[in-house]
Amino acid sequence: MSHWLIYRTFWDLTVSGIVLGLIYALVALGYTMVYGVLRLINFAHSEIFMVGTFGVLISLTKVFGISLFDGGQYPYRSGFVLVAILVGSIVAAMVVSGAGAVVLERTAYRPLRGAGDTYGAVVLAFLTGLIASFLFSDDIMTNLAIAAVITGPVAFGYVRIFRRGRQAPRLAFLISAIGSSMAMAEAVATWGPDARSVYNTPRVLEKKVLFNFLGADIRIDYVIVAIGAVLMMTSLLLFVNRTRLGRGIRAVAQDAETARILGVNVNSVILVTFLLGGAMAGGAAMMFTLVYDQTRFNIGFLLGVKSFTAAVLGGIGNIKGALLGGIVLGLAENYGSSIFGGQWKDVIAFVVLLTVLMFRPTGILGESLGKARV
C-alpha cells in the first residue's frame, strides 16, 4: 500500500526534497570549505546557520517592522516592497552569519593554531568575566557590568599568553568547536525572549503555486530557493576558481606550509574561508525561514549534522560535492520518511553518514581521507 502512496506523491517528495537538499548544500559548503582549508570539522557551523535565522527574524520584525499577523492574517507584501524585504533579509542573514563565523574563528580556533590575536583575547576575556560574574549574581545586567569591567585586564593577560602560542592537537580543535556550538545555542536559549520555544518568522511571501509539474505543486518559495541557491553556489565557485583570494584558498587547502612559504597570508585565507562559509549559511538561513516560517535555538544541530552528512556524502573538501550530496540527502530523507514514517526522518541522515564513512569515505566525488600515514 505504501508503494501506491509513494507513486502518488513521488514528484511532490522529489520537488520538496530538492529544495530541502539545496538548503543542506548551502550549509554543507561551509563545512566542506573549512575542512578543506583547516582539516577541521567546524562543529559550530550549525550555530552560524541558526544565528542567521535569527538575523532574518530580527530584520523582519525590528528593522522592517513587520508583525507576525496583520489583523489575523499573514502580513503578505508584494511587488517592489516584497523584493526589497527579501533582499534585505538575506543580506541581514549573510552579514550576521558571516560576522558570527569570523568571531568564531578568531575566538575558538585561531588561538589553538598558535596565532591568537587581540580580538579573540577580548571575546574570551569577556566570556570569562561573564562566567565569573555568575558566581555572584544571576541578574543579567549585573553580570554584563561585571564582565565589562573584567574584560580589560583579563584580555591584556590573554594576549600575553597568546604570544607563546603553540599549535594544539586536532582533538583540541574539535572540543573547542563543540563547546562553541553549545555556548552559542544556549546563549540564544537562555537570553532570547522566547527561550527554548519556536519562534515564528513573519510570512511576507504568499506561497502561491506557480505551476504544476507531473502532479507536484511548484510553489514560488521553492523557485526562489532554487534560483537563490544556484546563484550563490555559482558565485562561490567563480570566486574560488577565478580570483586571487580564491586561488589562495585552493592553495592552502592543498598544502598550507608551501602556500605560506610562497607568500600566501594563511590567516587571511582562513578568515575569508570562514566568512564565505558563513555567508552561504546565512543565505541558507534566509531560505529556510522562507520555506518553514520558523526557527528555534537548536535548529542548527539537526540541520548541521545533516549538512555535514551531505558534505561527506559528496566528498568532503569538494564544493560541487556539497551540492550533489545535499540534493541526494534531501531526496533520501523525503523518500525514506514516506516509507518508514516521518518520525524516523532524522535517523536517515545518521544512517547515511555511517554508511558512507564506512564503505566509501571518499564520498561520491571527493578524495580519500583518514588513511593511516606512517
Added chain:
Amino acid sequence: MSLTKAFCQRTAPQLQLGNRFRALPRSAKWSLSALLIAAFYLTPYWPDVPVLGWIINTPGTSFENVLTDQIMMFILVALGLNVVVGFAGLLDLGYVGFYAVGAYTTAVVTSGQFTLPWIAALPLSVIMAMIAGVILGTPTLRLRGDYLAIVTLGFGEIIRITANNSDWLGGPRGISKIARPPSFGPLQFGVLNAKPYWYLGFTVILLIIFVLTRLENSRVGRAWAAVREDEDAAELMGVDTFKFKLWAFAIGAAIGGIAGSLYASKVGFINPDNFQLQLSILFLAAVVLGGTGSMYGVIMGGFLVAWIPERFRGFSTRRYFVFGVVLVLVMVFRPQGIIPRRGAAAGIAQKGESDV
C-alpha cells in the same frame, strides 16, 4: 587576573601531592586512605560541618539530593567517559546513549509486566550497555578522530529518538515506577532519605576506581596510552589497536550503564528528555575540565559540573552555556585540565600523522 594566569602556568602542585602520597610508608598510606574514604562516605553530613558546610551546601535544594541525583551520576559518568576519551583517546560525543541504555534497561525490566528485582536489573543494564558499546564501536572504531566524534554523536541521538518513538519504551512520556534497591537493615531506600543511595553509589565508585587503577597499571592501560599517543606506531609495535579500542568502548559503556541504572532507580521515572545531546557535552566538559586521562581529575570535574550550578544560582539556568564556554577556555588555556594526568604536558592526545 592572577587566577587565570595561575591556571595557565605549567605548575604541577597536584603532581607533587600525588608524589608525596606515593612516598609515604605503607601503613601511612593505608591509614590516610581509610580516613579519606570514611570522610567521603559521610559526605551527606558535610553541610552540618561549620565552615565546610557553608561552602558546600546548595541553597534551594537539599544537598543530599544534589549529591545522589547529580553529583554521583556525573562522577560515575566522568569515570566511564574518561576511559574512552582520556585513556584511549577516542572522542565519544554520544556517551549519553550508554547512560540512556542503562537507565531504560533498568526501567523496562523493573516496571513492566514482567518485573525483575532491582538486584537483577543492575547487571542486566550493564550488559545491555556493553552490548551497545560493542555495536557502536565495531563499525566505527576504524574511523579517525573527527569522524568518530560525529558518528558517536549520531548514536546518542538515535537512542533518544528511538526511545521517543517506541511505545514499549514509554514514548515521550517515559517510564515511571522504577524499582528502588531493596532495603535491608539500617539502609532504607525510600523517597525521603537519600543517604543510602549515596552509600551504595560511593561504594560503586570505589570499586570502579579500584578496577580502573588495576587496568591503568597493566598492559591494557599501556596499550590504551600507546593508541592515544600514536596509534599507527602502536600498531607497528604489536598492539592490537582495534581490540583495545573496542574494550575501552565496552568498559566505558558499562560504567555509563551503571550510572544510568542508578539514576533511574533513584529518581523513579525517566523520559527521553533526560538524555539530550547537551548532556553528552556536559559529560565531556566534566572530563576535560577535570583533567582528561586523570581519574581523580575527572572525579573533580564531575563534581564541579554537577555542583556549581546548584551552589551558585547564577549558573543554574545557564549551565549549558557556561560549560560550553568552559570547554573553549580549557582548550585554549589549559588543555590538560585542573588535575593533569601523569606525564601530560599538553593534555589531549598528540597523534602522529606525518609520513615516515
Added chain:
Amino acid sequence: MSEILLSVDQVTMQFGGVTALDNVSLHINKGEILGLIGPNGAGKTTCFNVITGVYAPTSGTVTFDDKSLLGLKRFQITKRGIARTFQNIRLFPDMSAVENVMVGVDAHSKTSVVGAILGIPRSRREESESRERAHELLKFIGIDEYAEVAARNLPYGHQRRLEIARALGTNPKLLCLDEPAAGFNPAEKQELNELILSIRDQGYTVLLIEHDMNVVMKISDRIAVLDFGRKIAEGLPHEIRDNPDVIAAYLGVPDDAA
C-alpha cells in the same frame, strides 16, 4: 648455505599515478645485516612499509619465515617477528622510556583485559617480567638511567636508541632500522655501528636503511640499491661501491656531515 628469512618477490607499489616500487625483489638471509641504500625518493621507506604491512603491495608477495605476509594486519606482522624504527622518531612522547619499551614487550603478552581486571597471578607475573625485560633492553642500549624519563624529554641520541630498544622489545627475528644514524656525529655513529653489530651477534637479523656510507659499508654483510623504485644492484659492499650504475645514480661520497 644461509637460510632465507625474508623474501620480497616482484613487489610493485603504486599510489595513483606514482610507482613507488617497480618489480622489486630481494631477500635477507638469517643472521645477516642487509643495507638498503639509494637516493632520496628511491622507495626505501616504501619498501619498509610494504614489509611491515603499512601498505598492501599492488602486486607481488612478501614471504617471511616461509609464510606469506599478505593480508595480515600490522600488529600480526609484528607478532610474527618483524619490528622497525622510524625515519622521523615515533616514540610515545608522554610515556617514560621503560614504558615505551614495555609496550613492545607486551606484544607477546598473554594477559587478557579480564585477566588484568581480576589481577590473576599470570597477569602480575607478566607485568613484572615485562618490566624486567624492558630494563634489560634499556641497559643493553645504554640508557637505563633514563628509564623513568618521559620520551619527549630525552636527548635526541637517546631517543633514537630508545626506538631500537622498543623494537627489540617485541622479540623480533628481523629488525628494520630506518636511518638510525640520522643527525649523529661521527663518534655517535661509531657507537651505533657497534650497537648494531652486537644486535646481530645476539642472533637478530637486521635490515638497515641508511644514507651514511661510513655506517652502511662498515657493517652490512650485503647491500641492495634502489633507484626510482627499482633495484639496480645487489651484492657485497665492495662490489656495490665499485658498481658504475650505483655511482651514476647515487654519487655517494662518504659524508660525515650527513
